[in-house]
Amino acid sequence: MKEALRRSPLHNTLQDVGTGLEVRSGWLVATGLVSATDAAVPMLTIADESAHGKLLLEGENASDVIATAMHLHPPSVGLSVPYRTGRVYSLRPDLFFMSTLPTIDSEWVKQLRATAARNEGLVTMTDMTDGRSQIRVTGKVCRQFLAKLCALDFGDFSFPDGSARTTSLARTTQLILRSDQHDQLSFVVVGGRSLGAYVWDTMVQAGHEWTITPTMCESD
């Protein structure tokens, strides 16, 4: 029997762009894409981060669970705090989104789940990794680019680094995270897996004027 490997919702799209496939952290990943840090990369890049871990913690006492299990002061709504290899974003007072690198620290997840279960209130943790596409766009024209797809104000004042908004992007509901990398303006778009390919294609079309270039996911 073949080894059970996970595929990103953009598997086929990236397979066409790249030169081959290889296994990383249990995921089939396209190879041959340029690196986002390559000096030759133009002003706008797009990368598939769907393999990144995505956890949802929901419940009135969710902030208590975060404080207890992660020893963090929960962020204000719309903002985030770093934690280990990821960040914890507050989407509502009772809803937190946790973004991690592809290999979620299982001990940490267990601890979080156990703390949630022990909590007197109803707190539910759900691993959404398989059900969400995650697309990162990076470059100095990110704001103009995203403004073609979404009505939010992506300026520094309205959308500082580390902030999160759930909004309509290209007529679909997406969670947008500002997550600058290496002093480069960068946003992450998280949405339903079934819409991932559509969102990717729409972004590539919208980014045509800036020669948007698919790159390797940095964590790869």
Add this chain to the structure above:
Amino acid sequence: MSNTLLFVIVIGATLMLVIGGAVTIAITLYRANRLIVSEVVLPHLEKVMGARLPSQPVELINRKEEMRFTFEGNEYSAFKGDTIASALAASGIKIFSRSFKYHRPRGLLCCSGHCPNCLVQIGDEPNVRACRQRVAPDMIVKPQNVTPTLMWDLLAPIMRFLSPFMPVGFYYKTLYRPKWIWKVAEPLLRAAGGLGKASHSESPEDTFDKQYLHGDVVVIGGGPTGISAALSAAGSDAKVLLIDENDQLGGYLRIKAEAKDVVDELCASVYAHPNIQTLTETTVTGCYDHNWLAATHGDRLYKIRADKVVLATGVVERPLVFDNNDLPGVMLGSAAQYLLHLYAVRPGRRAVVVTANDDGWDVAADLHAAGIEVVALADERERAACSSAKMESLEAELPVFWRHIVTSAHGNTAVNAATIAPLESDGSLTTRRTRLECDLLLVSIGWTPNTGLAYQAGVEFGYDEDRAELMARNMPDDFIIAGRAAGTHMLEHQITEGALAGRRMASAAGYGDAPTTSEWTFVQEEKKREVTRSSQRTIVKGSSKRFLCYCEDVTDKDLTTAVAEGYDSIELLKRYSTISMGPCQGKMCSMNAVHLCAHANTSTVDETGSTTTRPPMTPISLGALAGQNMEPVRITPIHDWHLGQGAKMMVAGLWLRPEHYGNPTEEVRAVRERVGVIDVSTLGKYKLTGPHVPNILEKVYTNRWRQLAVGRVRYGVMCNAEGIVIDDGVTARFDEREWYMTTTSGGAGAIYEWIQWWMQSGWGDGVQLINRSDDFAAFNLAGPKARTLLKELTDIQLDNKEFPYMHVRSGVVAEVPCRLLRIGFTGELSYEIHCPASYGQHLWEQLLQAGEQFGIMPFGVEAQRVLRLEKGHLIIGQDTDALSNPIAANLEWAVKLEKDDFLGQRSLLRVVENGLKQRLIGFKVNETGPTPEEGLQIVSINSNSKQRKIIGWVSSCRFSPTLNQVIGLCWLPTEIADVDGAEFIIWREERALTAHVHHGAFYDSNGAQLRS
């Protein structure tokens, strides 16, 4: 005597005839000569010699880069930076278009993108303004609305003949009886009148898109006032968007060589300012509630959220209405200046300038300096009322006619002369006329503030009789008008007012201090002292056609008649005559129409008011409104595999699903005889957690849930409060606190929101609902070999005893963590396997690989429809509609009316109390032949009258390969539906098909296969 007298008379008559004939011939020759010289020779001379002037200080063209393009099939040259209009004008072209209705020749009028006179077709894009569009190499430009050419338009003489019979609104009065006349006339009218031709096909070159922009202060207009406002607001730290419709900032200063350094300096400051984003060649076309602005830039539509707005859109030069005022060669003074200064094009050789302000003198001076002969400068004003050094020096060099106005332009296809007349002291025309030979007649008699956006923002205007201009009466707090649009014509006042307006709006947006009242009052007082720039005169009466509206060919006579007919309010007049409803959107005609209406009603302009300007202010392409094609499509994790196998895909809501893989009948047989697998990842999938999940389930489902044991699955129907079926599905209980609900694919999103709504309305205590529809791939493995196949891939106990029908298990299948629900929509032994979506394709491929030995086939939606129909299962939304309750839909077994409470309970109790009139029931078609289509009517036929009465409809129907018969579900009156075997008639293509009622499932009616 009589012979002598007769002789004298004959001789006299002969002499008179000879002399008369000679005079007639002389006049004819003279006219022909003049016509030939002015309308043939001169333009030809321009073509040969060119009308391009030597280099001008502020010209936009790059003479080092020359390119070719074609207009009406002829090749022309242009410099980089040339517009189509400037390039053609430089080649001596006078006629740019034919008018909308009468096909009269039209030439350049405004050269600023407002009037309709230079609309051309470029490729598949109609109605492009030649005065705005830059020439591109090898561009193919065509004229619009010509039959067959611009010069020789056959419709022109026909329309000239018909014009007396075609006054404004003639079709309302004539083409309504007999009724068929409009059907005949409409295509003819549409063919005769019109603009360009839009393409009906999608062009790969289309790059339409939209972009959202945000600004603390949005400044509309990049003239001196706008620049000043932008710099001032940005200086207060506000984020500023500066928008201008031209490709360069500077506004009217762009044509002034003496202001070049100032403009360059201002532009440099703007571009260097980090708080200012500048958008040139961008036209704001609408201002909506809360300063939501729409703007276009080529193929792009900007949607702008402006906190505050400074409107500095300046003014539009107002045409004068006189005889033949639409002849090519009649231009606005500013248009000639644009051609002269920006494109170094001589607009004519002999010019008459008609003015009522100092701006006209500037025009005359510019022409004179460019070597164009100014035949006359006719100024409406008294000599005594005007004085300036510039005026005095110009008066010494040019023939100036004080207190004169133009009465007529002459020529066939272009101006060859103009007539001017002196004015009486009361402003009326004297009888004296002076005819002046010329090929250019420039009119500069006043300005109309460009205030359309201000109207949309809620600004109210009043008419200032002294200044002959509209002035704002009130303004919203978040919107301000400044500069020429606010009646400020002097440059220093514009800059001051702009700066104050910028500060004021920035302050209102929370940045910096607002100007003091004294600062504001000072500039308002100063501008009141400015000289008047506009004339009260709008129309000079005569004997030929005088056009107010160039877009729709509306004359002053048309409007006067309309007012006399009772359309005496300006809004009615607009709707009846279509004035101001063409491509210029009233910029050329609105003020003149208001004046005419006021005069005709013997009221004031202020009392008459003005028409409501609505967006879009300028024409906007449908492509720009549509933007980038964004139609979300949802695909399952196995989508690409389906495509690879040649599946025929179908659209189901937002989803793309395989309808079949080539042979749906064979797919059905595979499931019935061996094993098949279908991708049902599209199902709605929700996780419900918490101690009180049964409570919410009891409310939203019609059946009982409290007692459902861990490890069990139950089917449920959902109704709305009216008792109408809205969805169905199964829900599994994994443990005491965690449940897993599935819904129909189409209902996934709506049902999630619906349950959330009820949870937040008081039923959600102790429950959390999480939409996991995209998290799991789901496959239904169905058929007698399903269990045997599955055993190859999992250690989960699958025997009937360990894992019976309507139970759920968790475990590993093909190394993938899965949930297995033993349910049976197809009527066979089947397992619905849910796994993390990322593993979907792996698991799918493993199932197919392991199933090869059992003859597995993937099956699509079509086979599934047949299979479920054989089992008698309904599909919500197909077999039910917005009136179907579960009792009538044959689902009464899933409705527990005796429960405490559930959505729809009260309505369903009433249904039971009143009894059913129709119900959903199975049927078989007796005859062989075509399968009745879904939606066909079921009828009863009166044996005597042969009248048909509709008594029901077919909701599902398929040929069953298993039964070798056509079967279906239909809605029938209960008296028929209740009788097993009762006959009824399906009406198909004017023919009766006999069918009979079937009770129960068509296949495996006792469920033995399902439970095996």
